[in-house]
Amino acid sequence: MPPRPPRTRSSHPSLLLERSAPTSGVRMSKLPSATHDWLTGPGLTRLWDGVRKRLESNGLQATGSLRLTMTNDQERNDLSLLLGKPLTTTAVTVQLDMLDARLRASAAGLGLRQTLEALGPPLTDRRAARANAAARREHVWSSLASSLDTSPLANQEWPRQWHDLLRRTGVPKGVTPEAAIQTLQQAVHVLTTLLGPEPRSPLGRGELAAMATGSAHGLDDGTWLARLVQRGIALAHGTELPDDAASRRALWRLVSVTPDEVSSTVLTYGIRPDGESWQQQALRERAEHHAETHLTQRDLHTLRLQLPAGTLIHICENPRVVEAAADAACVQPLVCTSGSAATVVFTLLDALAATGCRFTYHGDFDWPGIALANRVIRRYKASPWRMSTADYEHLATRTQADGIPQLTLDGPPVNAGWDPDLASAMTALGVALHEEATLDHLVADLSRPA
Structure with missing residues (x-):
């Protein structure tokens, strides 16, 4: 080739x-x-x-x-x-x-x-993009300053502190400058309504949110708008920004805003407080008739709970335990966390602890259940209720012998603060066991007189 x-x-x-460019100039x-x-x-x-x-x-x-x-x-x-x-x-x-x-x-x-x-x-053009982004950020804070200067709050000291604090904190990731300006203006409107010179009647938080944003959920906990408003209220009243739900509700009440205190409830059974108020009598009457009771946060504001010192309160995780206790006419008082222990649950348990009650806790043998048990047991110095390694192993053996399908234990292990061997035993067997699997034992315990 x-x-x-x-x-x-x-x-x-x-x-x-x-080669030279074409002579035509094109x-x-x-x-x-x-x-x-x-x-x-x-x-x-x-x-x-x-x-x-x-x-x-x-x-x-x-x-x-x-x-x-x-x-x-x-x-x-x-x-x-x-x-x-x-x-x-x-x-x-x-x-x-x-x-x-x-x-x-x-x-x-x-x-x-x-x-x-x-x-x-x-x-x-990254230089121009940076300059543009900086200008847009600056516009956010200049717009906020302008809104405050022209609002009825202008003569107060805390709005300037609020502005400076927010500027140092910055806008949350993912919020555009345009959305930030809108939210900050809504916050100024809400704070003017709450802290301005004009007198007003008490408002529900949902009602206030709808007025400011068009949505009754606009001031729900966790939203940026709610955090902005809470920071302003805290500065105006010279208090710390709250870090838990109960403290946030207390902060709202400082400005005559009523949070939703009726939709979340704590499930109870057999609570027999002393006292002659209609609420105390109603609780005792329901306990005598073996009826469960749902208490709201609103109930707990006015309910005066006074039980004999040393009363043992059983705490469970699943509502089915309460239902079974009521069906069996059990005599021991019981409080249910309903799986997550909302704020209203802790409000009730705090009130019971203040009267000198003692606590014992049972929950699910899975990792979220162990985490919740750690939280409750640590907070109230509760004793574990059928929550030992031996209890778990016995229950696993029994359910297997009864031919009950085994639920796989998923997720990262959680050490049990009351039993250092429990996590390794659960990991070894790999079986999750919910309270319903030991319902007969729990009901038997709740049926015994104190």
């Missing part, structure tokens, strides 16, 4: 760069296919990567220089053709203005910026 003839100088795509909008393929080859990859970063960082200006070190033979060859000069060292310095001029004088007539965009994605 005869040798392949060498590529002539005029056929190399890089030579398109040496510039090409894109690179010829052969030139595009050559420019995107491996010999020029590092050059374009470096040039792209340099232009994006300096306002898209073809100024300064770029130094490439440790170039290989192909890179030096292609760079030599691109720049129109021989390169003899492995370190190459490229003047960006000269490269821009050479590209503009080529047949394609595209400058450095246009060439980069023809080879890859559009360039981003």
